[in-house]
Amino acid sequence: MTIQNRYDFVLLFDVKDGNPNGDPDAGNLPRVDAETARGLVTDVCLKRKVRNYVGMVKKEQPHYEIYVKEKAILNKQHERAYEAIGAGDLLKSEDKKRKGGDKVDEARAWMCKNFFDVRTFGAVMSTGVNCGQVRGPVQLTFARSVDPIVAQEHSITRMAVATEAEAEKQGGDNRTMGRKHTVPYGLYVAHGFVSSHLAAQTTFSEDDLILLWEALENMFEHDRSAARGEMATRGLYVFKHDSQLGNAHAHSLFARVEPKLNEGVRGVNVPRDFSDYTVKINDHEWPKGVTLERKVG
Numbered sequence: 001m002t003i004q005n006r007y008d009f010v011l012l013f014d015v016k017d018g019n020p021n022g023d024p025d026a027g028n029l030p031r032v033d034a035e036t037a038r039g040l041v042t043d044v045c046l047k048r049k050v051r052n053y054v055g056m057v058k059k060e061q062p063h064y065e066i067y068v069k070e071k072a073i074l075n076k077q078h079e080r081a082y083e084a085i086g087a088g089d090l091l092k093s094e095d096k097k098r099k100g101g102d103k104v105d106e107a108r109a110w111m112c113k114n115f116f117d118v119r120t121f122g123a124v125m126s127t128g129v130n131c132g133q134v135r136g137p138v139q140l141t142f143a144r145s146v147d148p149i150v151a152q153e154h155s156i157t158r159m160a161v162a163t164e165a166e167a168e169k170q171g172g173d174n175r176t177m178g179r180k181h182t183v184p185y186g187l188y189v190a191h192g193f194v195s196s197h198l199a200a201q202t203t204f205s206e207d208d209l210i211l212l213w214e215a216l217e218n219m220f221e222h223d224r225s226a227a228r229g230e231m232a233t234r235g236l237y238v239f240k241h242d243s244q245l246g247n248a249h250a251h252s253l254f255a256r257v258e259p260k261l262n263e264g265v266r267g268v269n270v271p272r273d274f275s276d277y278t279v280k281i282n283d284h285e286w287p288k289g290v291t292l293e294r295k296v297g
Helices: 043-058 074-084 090-094 099-114 118-119 198-202 204-220 250-252
Strands: 005-017 037-040 122-124 134-136 138-140 143-150 152-158 174-193 230-241 257-261 277-281 289-294
Touching: 005 204, 005 250, 005 257, 005 277, 037 074, 043 118, 043 138, 074 090, 074 230, 099 134, 099 277, 118 122, 118 204, 122 198, 134 198, 134 289, 138 204, 143 257, 174 250, 204 230, 204 289, 230 277, 257 289
Parallel strands: none
Antiparallel strands: 005 174, 005 230, 037 143, 122 134, 138 174, 143 174, 152 174, 230 289, 257 277
16 A cells, blocks of 8 residues: 655764765765865765665565666666567657657656656656656655764875786886775764645555665664765654645754764864764644654664
8 A cells, every 4th residue: 555644854964984876977085065174965876775775675576566777778678578568569659759649657657666766756757668757656855964074085005017018017016096085074964845636646565664774774784885884774653644745844843953073073083983972852832743763873
């Protein structure tokens, strides 16, 4: 059954001695707001981790396949949709802009049913083989660090060589220099939204919602690498509304989750661990029809 309630949520995660989201336009330095020096992690990065987790847990079984993944040929997935609904002959049409005809809606419905990330985040599926477009019920903002971060750059060396020419280099010094970028510590906050109206259009269900919460809680546990350092979900605060339209404004609910640097840290030391922060929940004059569900934290 599709979800019948609106949800808003706050995701807290941190990084220690790692690069949570490199910027390819800046030599893969950690993303930073130039005006405030606060760190940024894109929504695309977070969705990628959710996709990877679901793909790993569900093993790409029917109804839980992942549409946007490494080296995926999207038009091949669109062709599968037309074959599945018995309209494979439409794929022979030479008019690519109109390919699909009146079967586009059926193809779109099949894509939503089969791919978790399509019915969750939505997708543009009109490239070549037309399966239409889907506006996903789950949306995420950029994550922003609570305090300014410092992007550090480290020199590293490679002792091994790739070719015989490198091995025969005069002087015997075959080391290759490189660079590695890290954030010593940063606590990040992202906001998310779940629309029950859009969920009805994509068939995003209660089971899908449970899987989404599970992915947000555990996605960093299975995404380890030397480049990312130590990353962990530190808090997932879910606001459940009693209605489909909602019982309070999202921004007023988000403001109730307040991660604050502890006294004695600011101005003397700099934050280097989650224990340097305290997360306070403002429950004064709690809005009617809204329930706070703490998944983590």
